[in-house]
Amino acid sequence: MNDLAQTLDAIGQRAKSAAREMARATDAEKSKALMMIAQHIDESQTALFQANQEDLDAAVKHELSPAMVDRLRLSDKTLMTMTKGLRQVAEMVDPIGSLGNTIVRPNGMRVSQMRVPLGVIGIIYESRPNVTIDAAALCLKSGNACILRGGSEAFHTNMALAGILREAMLQTALPKDAVQLIETTDRQAVGHLVKMTEYVDVIVPRGGKSLIRRLQDEARVPLIKHLDGNCHVYVDEHADLERALKIAINAKTYRYGICGAMETLLVHRRVANDFLPKIESAMAEHGVELRGCEITRTICPAMTPATDEDWAEEYLAPILAVRVVDSIDDAMEHIARWGSGHTDAIVTQDVDAARRFEREVDSSSVYVNLPTCFADGFEYGLGAEIGISTNRLHARGPVGLEGLTTQKWVLHGEGQTRG
Amino acid sequence: MNDLAQTLDAIGQRAKSAAREMARATDAEKSKALMMIAQHIDESQTALFQANQEDLDAAVKHELSPAMVDRLRLSDKTLMTMTKGLRQVAEMVDPIGSLGNTIVRPNGMRVSQMRVPLGVIGIIYESRPNVTIDAAALCLKSGNACILRGGSEAFHTNMALAGILREAMLQTALPKDAVQLIETTDRQAVGHLVKMTEYVDVIVPRGGKSLIRRLQDEARVPLIKHLDGNCHVYVDEHADLERALKIAINAKTYRYGICGAMETLLVHRRVANDFLPKIESAMAEHGVELRGCEITRTICPAMTPATDEDWAEEYLAPILAVRVVDSIDDAMEHIARWGSGHTDAIVTQDVDAARRFEREVDSSSVYVNLPTCFADGFEYGLGAEIGISTNRLHARGPVGLEGLTTQKWVLHGEGQTRG
Numbered sequence: 147m148n149d150l151a152q153t154l155d156a157i158g159q160r161a162k163s164a165a166r167e168m169a170r171a172t173d174a175e176k177s178k179a180l181m182m183i184a185q186h187i188d189e190s191q192t193a194l195f196q197a198n199q200e201d202l203d204a205a206v207k208h209e210l211s212p213a214m215v216d217r218l219r220l221s222d223k224t225l226m227t228m229t230k231g232l233r234q235v236a237e238m239v240d241p242i243g244s245l246g247n248t249i250v251r252p253n254g255m256r257v258s259q260m261r262v263p264l265g266v267i268g269i270i271y272e273s274r275p276n277v278t279i280d281a282a283a284l285c286l287k288s289g290n291a292c293i294l295r296g297g298s299e300a301f302h303t304n305m306a307l308a309g310i311l312r313e314a315m316l317q318t319a320l321p322k323d324a325v326q327l328i329e330t331t332d333r334q335a336v337g338h339l340v341k342m343t344e345y346v347d348v349i350v351p352r353g354g355k356s357l358i359r360r361l362q363d364e365a366r367v368p369l370i371k372h373l374d375g376n377c378h379v380y381v382d383e384h385a386d387l388e389r390a391l392k393i394a395i396n397a398k399t400y401r402y403g404i405c406g407a408m409e410t411l412l413v414h415r416r417v418a419n420d421f422l423p424k425i426e427s428a429m430a431e432h433g434v435e436l437r438g439c440e441i442t443r444t445i446c447p448a449m450t451p452a453t454d455e456d457w458a459e460e461y462l463a464p465i466l467a468v469r470v471v472d473s474i475d476d477a478m479e480h481i482a483r484w485g486s487g488h489t490d491a492i493v494t495q496d497v498d499a500a501r502r503f504e505r506e507v508d509s510s511s512v513y514v515n516l517p518t519c520f521a522d523g524f525e526y527g528l529g530a531e532i533g534i535s536t537n538r539l540h541a542r543g544p545v546g547l548e549g550l551t552t553q554k555w556v557l558h559g560e561g562q563t564r565g
Numbered sequence: 566m567n568d569l570a571q572t573l574d575a576i577g578q579r580a581k582s583a584a585r586e587m588a589r590a591t592d593a594e595k596s597k598a599l600m601m602i603a604q605h606i607d608e609s610q611t612a613l614f615q616a617n618q619e620d621l622d623a624a625v626k627h628e629l630s631p632a633m634v635d636r637l638r639l640s641d642k643t644l645m646t647m648t649k650g651l652r653q654v655a656e657m658v659d660p661i662g663s664l665g666n667t668i669v670r671p672n673g674m675r676v677s678q679m680r681v682p683l684g685v686i687g688i689i690y691e692s693r694p695n696v697t698i699d700a701a702a703l704c705l706k707s708g709n710a711c712i713l714r715g716g717s718e719a720f721h722t723n724m725a726l727a728g729i730l731r732e733a734m735l736q737t738a739l740p741k742d743a744v745q746l747i748e749t750t751d752r753q754a755v756g757h758l759v760k761m762t763e764y765v766d767v768i769v770p771r772g773g774k775s776l777i778r779r780l781q782d783e784a785r786v787p788l789i790k791h792l793d794g795n796c797h798v799y800v801d802e803h804a805d806l807e808r809a810l811k812i813a814i815n816a817k818t819y820r821y822g823i824c825g826a827m828e829t830l831l832v833h834r835r836v837a838n839d840f841l842p843k844i845e846s847a848m849a850e851h852g853v854e855l856r857g858c859e860i861t862r863t864i865c866p867a868m869t870p871a872t873d874e875d876w877a878e879e880y881l882a883p884i885l886a887v888r889v890v891d892s893i894d895d896a897m898e899h900i901a902r903w904g905s906g907h908t909d910a911i912v913t914q915d916v917d918a919a920r921r922f923e924r925e926v927d928s929s930s931v932y933v934n935l936p937t938c939f940a941d942g943f944e945y946g947l948g949a950e951i952g953i954s955t956n957r958l959h960a961r962g963p964v965g966l967e968g969l970t971t972q973k974w975v976l977h978g979e980g981q982t983r984g
Contacts, residue, residue: 166901170925243924249946255935257945262927264957347957368787368958389980396982482585504975505662506589508681516674516978525983526676526974527668538683538766539787539959543974555945555962556923559935561808563815564944 150330154338157293157326158345161266164323165291169263171320173240176287179318180236184229186314187279190306194220197306198275205299217273218300228279231530235283238529241547242289245556255559261551263289265347268339268367269532270295272353275303281350282311282325284532288550291324293346295339297353298331305329340365350532350545370545373536374486375405376460377518380477380503382494383414387421389515390493394425397491397517399432403462405534406489406521410457410467412477415441418470422446425468434464441470457484474499478506485509488536489521489543510536510543569749573757576712576745577764580685583742584710588682590739592659595706598737599655602698603648605733609725613639616725617694624718636692637719647698650949654702657948660966661708664975674978680970682708684766687758687786688951689714691772694722700769701730701744703951707969710743712765714758716772717750724748759784769951769964789964792955793905794824795879796937799896799922801913802833806840808934809912813844816910816936818851822881824953825908825940829876829886831896834860837889841865844887853883860889876903893918897925904928907955908940908962929955929962 187194198220205215241261248258267290271277278294285292296304308327315322328335340349346367351358358371379397381390397408413421422438422445429436437456438449449468456467457480471477474492481490491513492503500514511521521544523531528546535541541549606613617639624634660680667677686709690696697713704711715723727746734741747754759768765786770777777790798816800809816827832840841857841864848855856875857868868887875886876899890896893911900909910932911922919933930940940963942950947965954960960968 166925166927169927251944251946255939260923260931265927386980392980392982396984400983500977504679506585508585508588508684509973511974511976513976514978515980516976517982519983520674520976520981525670526976527670538971542971552957552961554928555930557930557932557935557939557945558919559933561805561811561934562939563811563936564819564938565815 150332150334151338153330154328154335154342155345157328158266158342160323161291161293161326162345164321165263165265167321168286168289168291168324169242171289173242175319176240176289177236179286179315179320180232180283182318183279183282183311183314184232186310187225187229187232190310191225194225194303194306194310197302200302201300208299210299214273214299218275218303220275220303224276228276231280232283235287235530238287238547240287241551246553253562255557255562258556259553260556261548262554264550264552265290266345267292267550268295268346268349269293270336270339270349270351270353270357270361272297272357273299275300275307277352278304278307278311278327280530281352281532284530284547284550286320286324288547290550291321293326293328293339295328295336301331336361337364340367343367352533368540369537370533370535370541370549371537372405372534374460375407375488375521375534376409376458376484376486377406377488377521378410378412378481378485378490379408379518380412380471380474380481380490380492381414381417381421382474382492382496382499383416384496384499385414385417385493386495387417387424390421391424391428393491393493393515393517395428395432397519398429398434398466400517400519402464404519404521406519407462408466408518409459409461410469410484412469412471412480413442414474414477415470415472418442418445422468429466432464434466437465437467439469442468460486474502478503481507481509486536488534489513489518491516491518510534569751569753570757572749573747573754573761574764576747577685577761579742580710580712580745581764583740584682584684586740587705587708587710587743588661590708592661594738595659595708596655598705598734598739599651599702601737602701602730602733603651605729606644606648606651606698609729610644613644613722613725613729616721619721620719627718629718633692633718637694637722639694639722643695647695650699651702654706654949657706657966659706660970665972672981674976674981677975678972679975680967681973683969683971684709685764686711686969687714687765687768688712689755689758689768689770689772689776689780691716691776692718694719694726696771697723697726697730697746699949700771700951703949703966703969705739705743707966709969710740712745712747712758714747714755720750755780756783759786762786771952787959788956789952789954789960789968790956791824791953793879794826794907794940794953795828795877795903795905796825796907796940797829797831797900797904797909798827798937799831799890799893799900799909799911800833800836800840801893801911801915801918802835803915803918804833804836804912805914806836806843809840810843810847812910812912812934812936814847814851816938817848817853817885819936819938821883823938823940825938826881827885827937828878828880829888829899829903831888831890831899832861833893833896834889834891837861837864841887848885851883853885856884856886858888861887879905893921897922900926900928905955907953908932908937910935910937929953
């Protein structure tokens with residue numbers, strides 16, 4: 147075993163041992179630790195900005211894209227968002243220890259399920275250093291230990307944040323190893339981390355698709371992962387078209403770069419003549435390029451023709467594919483074939499259509515008369531989110547504290563025996 | 566791509582398409598199909614016994630162990646158990662479509678979670694042909710499609726059962742491809758099946774540890790798997806010793822071969838002098854060999870000395886390791902170090918000890934004053950079980966219908982927009 151593997155295994159062992167202590171921690175202890183971390187960040191702004199400047203200088207030297215430099219930069223505002231987030235998570239309801247689904251069996255024994263932490267959570271992320279704090283907050287509040295692995299371009303900032311976390315943790319009742327940062331930029335570290343099934347219970351990768359795809363191939367530890375968000379809005383024949391217009395515009399233009407942004411608009415043939423010219427002019431105002439199917443282009447001939455690649459594409463840009471469909475069945479068939487199972491919406495006034503869509507569309511979120519851009523843990527009332535999962539098992543859709551927990555069966559008896 | 570891979574991919578495609586239909590099926594349709602399958606089994610007993618005889622003849626020829634031949638054999642009783650199981654599963658409450666955790670957000674939109682099928686479930690099992698029917702029943706009732714892969718030693722029996730399933734399905738409203746059997750004994754089929762992430766959502770392996778370990782290495786599809794059941798009973802200083810004796814005897818002797826059988830007994834030092842001689846004579850009556858730690862052997866000198874291998878071993882046999890511990894902390898430390906996180910029990914009259922044990926022992930099932938042999942889906946009130954999961958994510962412990970489902974978010978609004 148090489149040095150790197152040994153270092154990582156040692157981190158894993160410490161995390162596993164810390165996880166046992168974390169599982170016993172009270173909500174008061176965990177919340178106090180989060181407040182303590184927030185206070186330490188408030189008091190260390192100068193040091194943080196200095197460390198961040200080193201990363202920014204290196205970014206300029208390595209000619210990183212302006213968008214990447216932007217994600218890297220700490221400002222007064224990003225620091226305030228971090229500390230506000232910590233204090234918000236501190237105030238959330240602690241899910242750990244709650245008992246659910248309790249039944250009493252005929253022999254008198256009581257069967258319940260207790261919510262417990264997952265254990266050790268590995269977070270692998272890219273340029274945004276705020277993830278160091280956001281992820282740590284959610285993991286600690288849900289009673290887990292975490293191992294953080296940030297992007298090399300944010301190395302100095304993450305090291306400074308890790309130092310603050312360590313200092314703050316030492317002043318709490320929680321084990322200091324409950325949050326550890328992998329302090330190497332060696333890319334092989336990630337490859338080893340995702341195979342440490344003995345110490346790590348789940349990996350949450352936060353980053354671009356290429357990172358996720360790579361981890362999916364390499365990982366032996368389960369991933370809570372986010373892949374594509376190819377989201378659809380279907381305007382039904384029974385839609386209120388004014389409402390449909392409002393929903394479609396918001397779904398596309400709220401923010402182009404989010405995974406809940408609408409990428410394809412499906413329109414029932416019966417309302418296409420009415421609706422498509424309206425959407426064409428509204429999207430033109432927003433500078434959104436439209437790509438239409440053949441029938442769409444008989445109504446709006448100025449549109450670029452859409453190809454199969456457009457149905458498959460997650461643009462994350464001011465581009466929208468438009469298709470006319472003959473029925474709700476065709477709309478659902480299109481979504482099943484081309485969609486990514488992320489978030490899909492129907493606009494309709496017809497209860498049967500709404501009911502069919504919500505039952506039959508197999509996506510992690512299905513909406514009736516709402517824009518797909520609501521796909522977000524805060525909007526769902528989760529208080530905070532560690533990410534949006536496109537897995538089917540365990541956590542699906544926006545993942546809050548509960549997604550970082552599991553359950554165990556707890557049975558109580560008075561000496562009942564079997565058989 | 567070779568022929569085998571093509572065949573399996575075609576099975577996967579058909580299953581995926583059937584899964585979409587299954588997700589829409591009503592409970593009445595699914596239950597009727599299960600009753601229909603039971604009826605067809607009742608009417609095909611002669612053909613089934615003939616097919617089974619072929620497997621039994623081959624088993625004798627290949628000199629399989631008597632235990633294996635026994636598992637292979639269909640009798641009037643096993644057929645009746647199958648059909649009774651089908652009718653019981655038919656009568657269970659269908660979890661699909663139920664809405665839970667509904668909240669209304671400040672903007673008026675309603676957020677719920679709807680229970681939906683997992684999709685396509687692969688079941689890989691060994692010699693018991695009844696799994697073909699039991700697994701199909703649970704998958705169908707929970708709205709899933711399934712792909713079955715039985716052991717080669719039960720090939721003819723499984724083919725006959727698959728024929729019955731097909732015949733019965735054709736007389737129902739369900740898609741016939743909702744249950745498919747892989748009709749080849751080529752071992753590479755399993756290797757391909759567990760990598761078909763495009764078509765298969767989860768694999769449930771039912772078999773020995775060597776099968777599970779092999780699949781764990783090869784699989785890219787998530788597994789709901791069962792590994793070791795190294796279960797403990799801890800007799801606390803505040804235990805009612807009569808009750809403790811009854812529990813320990815039942816935990817060990819109810820059935821030696823089940824995963825919930827107690828493998829190590831931990832006894833608090835303060836009650837060891839009283840308790841150990843009693844357990845020694847009771848276990849002797851049952852022909853259970855005891856292996857004790859040093860302190861145990863100062864009290865019961867006739868016992869074989871226990872080594873570290875004994876703490877780690879899942880005997881599944883009339884052998885029991887016995888250790889004296891100084892405190893509940895030492896007992897929990899032993900369980901954390903040597904246990905498999907399956908099922909562990911405390912016997913105590915003290916509420917604080919009970920509360921600490923149920924909170925701090927990180928096993929899929931934790932019992933207070935009950936024998937570990939209760940680890941079973943029927944005993945927990947699940948109605949039936951597809952297996953016992955030693956995973957932390959998704960399903961943990963006994964897995965019933967709900968473990969074969971997932972949830973999706975369903976949001977309803979009246980045209981609310983974001984931002």
